[in-house]
Amino acid sequence: MLRLVEQHGYIFVQKPDMDILVSAVNWQNTTRIGIKNLQFDLAFPIKMRQIGNALWSPEFRCWHVPYDLDTWRQFRQLFELDTLIREPGFVEPVAEIATTAEASADSTFFQDKITLLPHPNERNKMCIHVPKPMLPAYLPIVKNMHGRRWNPEHLVWEVPLTKVSVRFVNKYLPDVAHWIFQPGDDLPERLDVPLPFAKKSAETFIPARYEVAVTALEQTLMLKRYSYRTIKSYKNCFRRFIRYYDDTKPSKLTRAQIDAYIVHLIKTKNITESHQNQILSAIKMFYSATIEQEEKVRYLIRPKKSMKIPHVLTEAEVARLLKATDNLKHQCILMLIYSGGLRLSELIQLRLADLQPDNQRLFVYGGKGKKDRCTLLSPKVWGRLQHYLEVYMPVEWVFEGQDGGQYSPRSVQEIFVRAKRRAAINPYATVHTLRHSFATHLLEKGVDLRYIQELLGHESSKTTEIYTHLTHTGWAKVKSPIEDLDI
Numbered sequence: 001m002l003r004l005v006e007q008h009g010y011i012f013v014q015k016p017d018m019d020i021l022v023s024a025v026n027w028q029n030t031t032r033i034g035i036k037n038l039q040f041d042l043a044f045p046i047k048m049r050q051i052g053n054a055l056w057s058p059e060f061r062c063w064h065v066p067y068d069l070d071t072w073r074q075f076r077q078l079f080e081l082d083t084l085i086r087e088p089g090f091v092e093p094v095a096e097i098a099t100t101a102e103a104s105a106d107s108t109f110f111q112d113k114i115t116l117l118p119h120p121n122e123r124n125k126m127c128i129h130v131p132k133p134m135l136p137a138y139l140p141i142v143k144n145m146h147g148r149r150w151n152p153e154h155l156v157w158e159v160p161l162t163k164v165s166v167r168f169v170n171k172y173l174p175d176v177a178h179w180i181f182q183p184g185d186d187l188p189e190r191l192d193v194p195l196p197f198a199k200k201s202a203e204t205f206i207p208a209r210y211e212v213a214v215t216a217l218e219q220t221l222m223l224k225r226y227s228y229r230t231i232k233s234y235k236n237c238f239r240r241f242i243r244y245y246d247d248t249k250p251s252k253l254t255r256a257q258i259d260a261y262i263v264h265l266i267k268t269k270n271i272t273e274s275h276q277n278q279i280l281s282a283i284k285m286f287y288s289a290t291i292e293q294e295e296k297v298r299y300l301i302r303p304k305k306s307m308k309i310p311h312v313l314t315e316a317e318v319a320r321l322l323k324a325t326d327n328l329k330h331q332c333i334l335m336l337i338y339s340g341g342l343r344l345s346e347l348i349q350l351r352l353a354d355l356q357p358d359n360q361r362l363f364v365y366g367g368k369g370k371k372d373r374c375t376l377l378s379p380k381v382w383g384r385l386q387h388y389l390e391v392y393m394p395v396e397w398v399f400e401g402q403d404g405g406q407y408s409p410r411s412v413q414e415i416f417v418r419a420k421r422r423a424a425i426n427p428y429a430t431v432h433t434l435r436h437s438f439a440t441h442l443l444e445k446g447v448d449l450r451y452i453q454e455l456l457g458h459e460s461s462k463t464t465e466i467y468t469h470l471t472h473t474g475w476a477k478v479k480s481p482i483e484d485l486d487i
Contacts, residue, residue, distance in 0.1 A: 020035060020036070020079065021034075021036040021037075021038055021062070022034065022035055023062075024067070025060050025064050027055075031121075031123070032065060032066060033064060033065050033066070033071065033075070034057075034062045034063070034064045035048065035062060035064065035065065036061065036062035036063065047078050048063045048065075050078060051065050051071060051075060051078065052066075052074070053065060053066050110178055111131045111133070112133075112134075113131070113176055113177070113178040114128060114129065114134065114138060114173055114176050114177050114178065115128070115129040115178050115180060116128055116169065116179050117129075117181060118180075118181050119158060122158075123161075124161050124188075124191055125158050125159065125161050126159060126160075126161045126165070126181075126183075127151070127156040127158055127159075128142060128156060128158075129155070129156045130157070134176070138173065138176065141172050141173065143326045143327070144168075144172075144326060144327055145159050145165060145168055146160070146164060146168075146327070146328075146329060146392070147159055147191070147402075160190070160191045161183065162190050163190075164189065164190060164391060164392055166183050167391050168391050171390065171391060190402055190404065191402065207239075208239050208246060209242075209243075209246045210242055210246075210249060210250055211239075213238075213251075213286065214238055214239050216286075216290050216291070217234065217238055217282070218231060218235055220285065220286075221285065224289075225370075227370075233282075234281070234282040234285060235282075237278055237279045237282040237283075238282040238283060238286055241258075241261055241282070241283060244261055244264070245257060250286070250291075251291055251293065253296075255296050255297075258296065258297070258300070259301070262276060262279065265279070273305065277302060280297075280302065283300075284297040284300060309469055309470060310432075310436040310470075311429050311430075311433050311436065312433065312436050312437050312440045312470050313425060313426060313433060313434070313437045315441060317425040317426065318434070318441075320424075320425060321423045321425055322334055322338075322419075324419045324422035325419045328384070328388050328391070329388055329392060330419070332384050332385055332388045333347065333399060333412060334415065334416065334419065334434065335378075335380075336350075336385070336398075337431065338434040338435075338437060339376060339377070339381045340375040340376050340377065340438070341375060341376075341435050341438035341439060341455055342375070342435065344413075344432065345367075345409070346364045346367050346368075348397070348406050348407045348408075348409055349366065349406070350362070350397065350398045350399070352389075352394065352396065352398055355377060355382075355385075356377065357379075357382045360376065360377050360378070360382075361374050361376060361377050362374070362376075362377040364457065367457050368457065369457075371459070373454065373455070374454075375456075375457075412431060413430075413431055416429075416431045416434075435456070436470075439455075439467045440467050440470045442455075443468065443470075443471045444471045444472060449461065449465065449468070452464055452467070
């Protein structure tokens with residue numbers, strides 16, 4: 001009786017008269033089957049040479065052959081290995097993936113089943129083939145898998161070989177999935193992904209001659225417990241200011257020089273009103289709170305605020321946007337932002353403990369201005385979130401990145417941009433537009449402005465009143481006076 005026994009990561013092929021060790025080896029960046037006879041046998045090398053492209057490796061102290069189905073069959077027949085008991089974790093070579101549309105109809109794949117097979121080149125991935133007759137019903141489901149990528153050459157979907165992928169298949173494709181191999185129990189929860197780039201060190205900027213002044217400003221801001229982003233912005237603005245007058249100590253700069261610097265930026269760089277305000281706030285913080293020269297900045301000239309109306313999507317555009325997102329996780333992200341009126345930073349800081357589906361609400365802690373608040377958790381959104389949580393099983397944050405930490409703000413923005421292009425909606429819309437749309441649609445439905453102010457976390461009602469300029473309630477009764485003219 002032949003038996004495969006797994007030990008220390010290797011597979012032992014045991015017969016009464018021989019012990020053969022079979023393992024995967026990497027030779028010249030190619031995965032091959034390593035074969036080693038653990039008993040002395042003069043006939044063993046002679047038989048191995050009968051296998052095509054069999055090579056002896058002094059490094060591995062074993063023979064190795066191509067990792068493909070024909071070689072595996074030849075090896076089994078040559079050593080009379082007719083009966084195999086496959087142990088968990090052992091992946092036999094399978095038929096090569098079809099490379100043409102005609103070949104995909106071959107017996108390599110089932111025509112009434114979705115075939116799942118190991119990736120021929122990457123051991124941390126698997127391939128999924130959906131037969132043409134099953135595409136209308138099951139392609140949208142497969143496209144929901146996290147990390148899926150279409151391989152046009154082989155006509156298969158490549159997905160990470162992780163516990164998340166296995167749970168997804170078992171949940172959404174239990175009756176139609178045919179596994180050619182048995183996934184091991186030691187699969188990772190998610191793939192370890194390298195950082196796309198190393199974070200820039202704090203020394204990449206050009207320091208000012210009096211950089212000690214920037215350090216003093218930073219200390220003041222930290223004592224006032226300003227946020228990391230605010231401290232970073234204020235330091236950059238103030239550093240550029242004192243570098244403009246690099247030969248003069250900051251404490252010796254005059255009010256006229258401050259005004260001249262702002263005029264220079266307006267003329268040469270056409271800075272916005274908000275950026276101008278930020279620069280003035282950084283300068284004022286240094287002179288009033290750091291070195292106690294408040295008289296220099298007591299009456300700084302602030303720019304007149306412009307009255308801008310934010311971009312808002314219609315309900316039909318929001319529906320198109322959400323339908324254009326076919327990934328389960330990505331759809332939940334956009335639905336949660338719109339349904340609760342969340343900011344981008346609030347979404348990525350949302351923890352599992354912050355969700356209260358029984359009360360149809362969620363808590364936002366440490367929002368803008370360090371304000372906590374409670375907002376809506378829609379039952380419809382919670383229904384989608386339950387499917388997401390069951391498959392992805394996040395540990396701490398509601399939406400976790402591939403490394404298990406907080407989801408990246410840049411990733412959320414990319415999700416929105418892709419969905420916006422597919423849905424063909426307002427090209428100027430951003431992720432924050434969903435928050436504006438949430439408030440506007442509530443106001444159009446007759447919700448009191450005070451409740452909307454609390455849901456959004458606005459300190460002043462004047463901030464919320466901007467949405468009154470966007471509502472269309474009652475517009476059906478209003479017509480242009482030109483309609484009454486006899487022309």
